[in-house]
Amino acid sequence: MATAVDVRDLKAWFGKTEALHGINIAIESKHATAVIGPSGCGKSTFIRCLNRMHETNPEATADGEVKIGGDDIYAMPAVDVRRRVGMVFQKPNPFPTMTIYDNVAAGLKLNGSHKRRTLDEAVEHSLQKAALWDEVKDVLKKKSGASLSGGQQQRLCIARALAVKPEVLLMDEPASALDPISTAKIEDLIFELKQQLTIVIVTHNMQQASRVAEFTGFFLMGNLVEFDRTEKIFTNPSDKRTEDYITGRFG
Amino acid sequence: MPKGQISLRRQLTDRFFTGLAAGLSVIVVCALVAILAYLVLRGAGSLGWSFLTQTPKPVGEAGGGMANSLIGSIMILGIASIFGVPVGIGAGVYLAEYGRNRLGQLVRFTADVLNGVPSIVIGLVAYGLVVVPQRHFSAFAGGVALAIMMVPTVARTTEEMLLLVPHAVREAAFGLGVPQWRTTVSITIPTARAGIITGVMLAFARVAGETAPLMFTAFGNQFWSFSANQPIAALPLQIFTYAITPYDDWHRQAWAGALMLVMLIVGTTTLVRFVFMRRMLGGAR
Numbered sequence: 185m186a187t188a189v190d191v192r193d194l195k196a197w198f199g200k201t202e203a204l205h206g207i208n209i210a211i212e213s214k215h216a217t218a219v220i221g222p223s224g225c226g227k228s229t230f231i232r233c234l235n236r237m238h239e240t241n242p243e244a245t246a247d248g249e250v251k252i253g254g255d256d257i258y259a260m261p262a263v264d265v266r267r268r269v270g271m272v273f274q275k276p277n278p279f280p281t282m283t284i285y286d287n288v289a290a291g292l293k294l295n296g297s298h299k300r301r302t303l304d305e306a307v308e309h310s311l312q313k314a315a316l317w318d319e320v321k322d323v324l325k326k327k328s329g330a331s332l333s334g335g336q337q338q339r340l341c342i343a344r345a346l347a348v349k350p351e352v353l354l355m356d357e358p359a360s361a362l363d364p365i366s367t368a369k370i371e372d373l374i375f376e377l378k379q380q381l382t383i384v385i386v387t388h389n390m391q392q393a394s395r396v397a398e399f400t401g402f403f404l405m406g407n408l409v410e411f412d413r414t415e416k417i418f419t420n421p422s423d424k425r426t427e428d429y430i431t432g433r434f435g
Numbered sequence: 436m437p438k439g440q441i442s443l444r445r446q447l448t449d450r451f452f453t454g455l456a457a458g459l460s461v462i463v464v465c466a467l468v469a470i471l472a473y474l475v476l477r478g479a480g481s482l483g484w485s486f487l488t489q490t491p492k493p494v495g496e497a498g499g500g501m502a503n504s505l506i507g508s509i510m511i512l513g514i515a516s517i518f519g520v521p522v523g524i525g526a527g528v529y530l531a532e533y534g535r536n537r538l539g540q541l542v543r544f545t546a547d548v549l550n551g552v553p554s555i556v557i558g559l560v561a562y563g564l565v566v567v568p569q570r571h572f573s574a575f576a577g578g579v580a581l582a583i584m585m586v587p588t589v590a591r592t593t594e595e596m597l598l599l600v601p602h603a604v605r606e607a608a609f610g611l612g613v614p615q616w617r618t619t620v621s622i623t624i625p626t627a628r629a630g631i632i633t634g635v636m637l638a639f640a641r642v643a644g645e646t647a648p649l650m651f652t653a654f655g656n657q658f659w660s661f662s663a664n665q666p667i668a669a670l671p672l673q674i675f676t677y678a679i680t681p682y683d684d685w686h687r688q689a690w691a692g693a694l695m696l697v698m699l700i701v702g703t704t705t706l707v708r709f710v711f712m713r714r715m716l717g718g719a720r
Contacts, residue, residue, distance in 0.1 A: 277604060
């Protein structure tokens with residue numbers, strides 16, 4: 185199996201506080217990897233390092249090696265990294281002044297692609313992949329992205345991320361603000377999407393991790409305590425701390 | 436205390452304060468309506484065709500108008516907006532998106548101080564900066580004075596409106612690999628557009644009525660002038676000139692001029708809003 189994201193000795197800081205203490209992990213290509221752990225353990229910081237979003241905070245710094253498909257992300261411009269490694273955030277964040285169509289096309293348009301045909305195809309294709317096409321195809325250019333329901337907005341954000349054709353999709357608790365039905369839709373989507381790209385999903389919901397991900401990493405206080413196949417983590421963890429967490433003894 | 440009494444007292448307090456707030460709002464509206472109504476009452480009668488097409492007549496001759504002042508005001512405000520609005524918006528964008536540093540604090544502080552500087556002092560600055568080196572008064576000098584007055588208001592409101600745009604919106608763009616400048620131009624500014632336009636219009640309306648800084652910059656003119664390089668008439672100046680004379684006819688014209696000025700401000704504000712707000716749902720450009 186191929187490695188999509190190779191992380192070696194990754195450290196991250198907020199000001200002088202070290203939030204990640206040297207993470208080593210190899211994320212499998214075209215699989216879903218879940219990142220679990222209690223609040224404040226560094227899981228969001230970790231995935232935000234993978235597309236260099238971490239450093240958009242003026243206080244934040246990172247050190248170590250992250251390779252996407254063999255390329256060192258710190259050796260290329262941050263904007264190029266983010267086109268290859270897409271991101272879906274916890275709260276749906278469509279562009280409020282744009283139509284549904286323009287939201288999906290935004291990544292392409294703002295990076296200089298203006299061909300009508302290409303855009304039309306990318307929008308339809310991405311919305312279909314995000315399982316939103318049927319619900320919005322008649323109002324693409326009439327309704328604003330912000331007028332959709334929360335669950336639809338999140339799928340719109342997924343479509344927007346997919347439109348730039350990333351190799352890796354980072355999802356930071358993508359369903360935590362959604363109702364159970366919308367959550368189930370997002371989970372189904374992850375199943376479909378991982379046929380074509382690599383997914384790293386942060387989640388507080390351990391059932392969700394076990395449902396969608398082949399691999400799971402358990403973070404605690406800025407360290408990757410354990411990383412293994414999901415069944416192994418949830419049925420027979422090697423580390424006492426992992427066992428305590430998944431059995432609900434802390435966190 | 437029984438339950439009923441508490442709720443009755445609360446209800447009465449609630450009614451009292453709601454009524455108070457409503458009453459105070461009515462006073463505010465009344466003041467505005469009173470000013471407008473009085474202007475219309477005193478000015479509308481003289482606001483005829485000749486007022487809009489003729490220049491002032493010499494003392495003793497009846498008739499004449501403020502057409503040249505209207506054109507002058509439009510020219511001066513146009514010059515002021517051309518310089519003041521881009522500089523103000525640019526400064527506001529810098530403050531909101533990059534200004535969390537020493538320079539940002541300095542600019543913010545300077546803008547706030549500049550906002551409090553009396554307009555006649557700004558006029559003196561423009562006099563020193565433009566009139567003295569050129570050795571003559573001009574519409575351009577008046578425009579510069581008003582532009583300086585517009586900058587701090589536009590900059591600070593632009594900054595505040597941009598800061599109201601949720602960080603999540605910027606992050607969404609960064610996450611798509613959109614560079615920061617592009618995010619600012621295509622995402623953040625359009626999202627804050629309505630507020631920025633309001634700020635610009637507020638600044639415009641404020642300087643449109645300024646008289647003091649024009650007295651020794653644009654200077655005023657009793658005749659037609661379409662040159663930015665010549666002394667030019669302006670509505671506030673002409674109103675002032677006429678209002679301090681002892682002639683009833685000129686008093687009436689001053690009232691008409693004041694009405695004209697208010698109409699100019701309201702008209703411009705409405706037009707700009709109409710043009711820029713019509714398509715709120717824009718695309719990525």
